[in-house]
Amino acid sequence: MTTTTSGPEALLSHLHSADGSATFSYAGYTIIGAVNGPIEAQRRDEIPEEAVVDVVVRPAAGVGGTRERHLEALLQSTLRQIILVTNFPRALIQITLQVTVAPENEYVNTKVVQANTNLPMLPALIQTAVLALMSAAIPLTATLTSVVIAATTEDGSNRDIINPTAREIEKSRSLHVFAFTSHGDLILTQSEGEFTMKEWEDILASAQQQCCPNTSGDVNMGDDAATGADLGTFTRSVMEAKIASDLYWK
Amino acid sequence: MPREAEPSQNEKDFILKAVREGHRLDGRALDQFRQLDLKFGDQYGIADVTLGKTRILTKVTAEVTVPYTDRPFDGIFTITTELSPMASPAFEVNRPTETEVLLSRLLEKTVRRSNALDTESLCLVAGQKCWSIRVDLHVLSHDGNLIDASCLAVVAALRHFRKPDTSMEGDTLTVYTPAEREPVPLSWLHSPFCITFSFFGTISIGEDGEEKDIWLLDTTLLEEQLRVSSCTISMNKHGEICQVAKPGGAPVEAVTVLQCSSLALQKVKDLSDFVDQKLAEDSKHRNKGGLLAELSAENAR
Amino acid sequence: MFLRVICSPQLPASSSQIGRKNLIWVESNGGRYIPAVGDLVIGTVHHSAADFFYVTLSDYTSNATLPQLAFEMASKKNRPQLHSGDLVYARVSLANRHMDPELECVSPSTGKAEGLGPLSEGMLYSISLGMARRLLMRKSAEEGKVVVLDELGSAGLAFETAVGRNGKMWVNSKDMKTVLVVGRAVTETDEKSLAVEQQKKLVRKLVKEMA
Numbered sequence: 118m119t120t121t122t123s124g125p126e127a128l129l130s131h132l133h134s135a136d137g138s139a140t141f142s143y144a145g146y147t148i149i150g151a152v153n154g155p156i157e158a159q160r161r162d163e164i165p166e167e168a169v170v171d172v173v174v175r176p177a178a179g180v181g182g183t184r185e186r187h188l189e190a191l192l193q194s195t196l197r198q199i200i201l202v203t204n205f206p207r208a209l210i211q212i213t214l215q216v217t218v219a220p221e222n223e224y225v226n227t228k229v230v231q232a233n234t235n236l237p238m239l240p241a242l243i244q245t246a247v248l249a250l251m252s253a254a255i256p257l258t259a260t261l262t263s264v265v266i267a268a269t270t271e272d273g274s275n276r277d278i279i280n281p282t283a284r285e286i287e288k289s290r291s292l293h294v295f296a297f298t299s300h301g302d303l304i305l306t307q308s309e310g311e312f313t314m315k316e317w318e319d320i321l322a323s324a325q326q327q328c329c330p331n332t333s334g335d336v337n338m339g340d341d342a343a344t345g346a347d348l349g350t351f352t353r354s355v356m357e358a359k360i361a362s363d364l365y366w367k
Numbered sequence: 368m369p370r371e372a373e374p375s376q377n378e379k380d381f382i383l384k385a386v387r388e389g390h391r392l393d394g395r396a397l398d399q400f401r402q403l404d405l406k407f408g409d410q411y412g413i414a415d416v417t418l419g420k421t422r423i424l425t426k427v428t429a430e431v432t433v434p435y436t437d438r439p440f441d442g443i444f445t446i447t448t449e450l451s452p453m454a455s456p457a458f459e460v461n462r463p464t465e466t467e468v469l470l471s472r473l474l475e476k477t478v479r480r481s482n483a484l485d486t487e488s489l490c491l492v493a494g495q496k497c498w499s500i501r502v503d504l505h506v507l508s509h510d511g512n513l514i515d516a517s518c519l520a521v522v523a524a525l526r527h528f529r530k531p532d533t534s535m536e537g538d539t540l541t542v543y544t545p546a547e548r549e550p551v552p553l554s555w556l557h558s559p560f561c562i563t564f565s566f567f568g569t570i571s572i573g574e575d576g577e578e579k580d581i582w583l584l585d586t587t588l589l590e591e592q593l594r595v596s597s598c599t600i601s602m603n604k605h606g607e608i609c610q611v612a613k614p615g616g617a618p619v620e621a622v623t624v625l626q627c628s629s630l631a632l633q634k635v636k637d638l639s640d641f642v643d644q645k646l647a648e649d650s651k652h653r654n655k656g657g658l659l660a661e662l663s664a665e666n667a668r
Numbered sequence: 669m670f671l672r673v674i675c676s677p678q679l680p681a682s683s684s685q686i687g688r689k690n691l692i693w694v695e696s697n698g699g700r701y702i703p704a705v706g707d708l709v710i711g712t713v714h715h716s717a718a719d720f721f722y723v724t725l726s727d728y729t730s731n732a733t734l735p736q737l738a739f740e741m742a743s744k745k746n747r748p749q750l751h752s753g754d755l756v757y758a759r760v761s762l763a764n765r766h767m768d769p770e771l772e773c774v775s776p777s778t779g780k781a782e783g784l785g786p787l788s789e790g791m792l793y794s795i796s797l798g799m800a801r802r803l804l805m806r807k808s809a810e811e812g813k814v815v816v817l818d819e820l821g822s823a824g825l826a827f828e829t830a831v832g833r834n835g836k837m838w839v840n841s842k843d844m845k846t847v848l849v850v851g852r853a854v855t856e857t858d859e860k861s862l863a864v865e866q867q868k869k870l871v872r873k874l875v876k877e878m879a
Contacts, residue, residue: 132508133420136700151453156728175451178428178503206765213453215505254699363697363798365861366813372727375712376753381791456728
């Protein structure tokens with residue numbers, strides 16, 4: 118049931134008890150994010166000079182396991198670089214990400230314990246977290262855009278698929294996730310599978326073109342550009358709409 | 368240490384005074400529910416319930432597993448409730464609060480122990496293979512009356528759910544993927560709902576000093592923090608009571624409990640009709656132009 | 669040159685807090701209240717110690733301190749008696765990121781309360797930070813486009829309000845129904861983002877229901 122054709126959608130500040138919240142759906146995933154903070158950190162966790170960033174990832178079904186802990190660790194180290202943590206010493210910024218819909222593979226009966234890969238969910242989690250942080254008005258140095266790319270071999274020729282479906286991932290040789298800041302800097306890269314350095318560099322280039330089309334040097338707006346939405350522009354327009362609705366009375 | 372905010376004395380005094388005079392902050396009647404909404408997901412077995420500012424999401428999953436050795440003819444049915452920091456920073460991961468424990472016990476008694484789901488129908492090969500049905504309940508936003516909303520969400524999700532079709536040929540069990548055969552609904556026996564009454568002490572009515580309990584339905588979080596006791600009645604639309612729970616607090620007259628249960632029946636009928644209607648709308652929406660019936664007929668061959 | 673845009677619930681007096689120039693703070697409606705010097709806030713007394721009251725400004729944050737002598741005419745022998753759960757209207761006198769905020773209920777220059785102090789009776793409502801900011805504007809009807817309070821007043825209701833920058837509004841009146849109507853009018857205006865005309869309509873509806 119996976120469709121990558123529909124564009125990203127987001128809803129901001131819709132949960133009333135959290136300081137900030139966002140629901141983001143794209144490429145078959147729907148994730149609800151909530152941010153609370155800055156709040157009082159537990160004495161044993163607090164850092165004297167900066168805020169503690171706590172990320173909780175919860176799967177739609179089943180309790181979280183190592184797969185969620187891995188994603189949490191990746192998200193935590195990425196997000197704390199864009200949050201102005203030194204602004205809130207000894208405080209806690211708590212980010213909860215609840216996966217509600219993940220793409221299902223129609224040809225395999227799903228198990229509750231999913232042993233497959235963690236990475237495809239990462240871009241959607243990052244995007245949701247950034248939107249929820251903005252909804253909570255947490256000061257950020259930059260926003261992030263992220264993409265997942267699968268390297269596949271079809272009939273002897275190599276092809277890179279942006280936002281691959283569950284079935285395409287299964288058949289791929291390697292899988293790569295990249296995240297870029299709104300300034301065009303690479304902030305996160307995760308890869309798994311078999312690939313050469315040359316292949317990785319090619320994939321990085323196409324990821325860069327996907328995530329930050331305005332900052333990358335060689336613009337190739339040909340066939341590849343149509344495969345995914347421009348998430349940077351999307352984040353910007355979601356935020357514009359949010360500010361406009363907040364200031365409706367002006 | 369994150370702590371739950373305690374309402375101020377001014378709020379306590381005002382709300383109690385208002386409730387005694389029959390008023391609520393949001394202008395509702397004392398026995399009126401907030402705006403209720405129920406949405407189903409694109410996949411089977413996802414129900415999203417919104418009750419005022421309370422929002423609950425449930426997801427049902429099924430997998431084939433080995434039955435418990437002491438119950439070889441029964442399938443496995445579990446309901447998991449875990450309150451995440453999303454609902455309130457007071458909820459910590461892996462450290463259940465009292466709210467959470469009470470909620471999961473009540474759901475257990477209402478849905479599981481009342482045999483709403485026929486667990487024998489989940490058995491595939493006696494003592495060897497059975498379905499394990501798992502309900503995950505996520506509280507996205509907590510503004511009171513978690514119990515009633517959660518129970519509705521669990522029931523709606525289970526009734527919406529379809530498990531993969533199976534067949535037995537000789538000794539071989541085949542589980543069909545959704546692409547091969549249209550999944551089938553669970554064997555559902557009855558739909559229980561919870562109605563929670565929150566008590567706020569007594570007022571005297573008439574001149575003979577007769578005392579009357581004051582209670583509210585569908586309380587907000589603030590009202591819940593101020594109540595002196597609560598009572599949850601679970602029943603189905605036929606008026607069959609599954610359980611009555613009154614976890615501590617101030618005592619309540621027996622007559623009041625009887626009155627509450629007859630009102631609960633009326634409310635349960637409303638909720639039951641609401642869920643039926645939403646399920647019918649959803650299946651109509653899915654089965655556009657009778658395509659689904661055609662497909663399943665083709666698959667059965 | 670890039671401008672760094674930072675979203676924050678409030679515009680600080682000076683943007684030097686981060687120590688960088690070319691920086692814009694964008695106003696937004698939501699988020700958590702972060703104390704800033706000079707803000708008027710409504711807090712709940714959590715507990716009191718020898719010289720201070722500990723006051724909660726928002727949930728799950730550390731308490732602000734309110735010296736027991738920071739009240740009008742307070743002295744060692746004559747100081748206000750506040751108990752746990754009491755509401756207090758105060759001004760933030762000290763706020764920095766490394767310390768817990770400090771409050772005062774007296775103007776340090778005049779020694780007068782100027783409307784600050786304990787709030788007795790009435791009801792406390794939670795509103796969005798944006799709504800609190802609008803209500804605290806000098807001309808909340810013209811600049812903030814909130815006319816509900818004026819409309820309710822001209823409809824003949826007698827009530828008093830206090831608005832805290834931390835997203836709290838206190839309403840009191842002799843008549844309980846008036847408090848309920850004022851509370852509903854403001855919270856509905858806030859939650860449903862009502863324009864001026866809609867606010868007037870809402871007030872007419874509520875006043876009619878009340879009568």
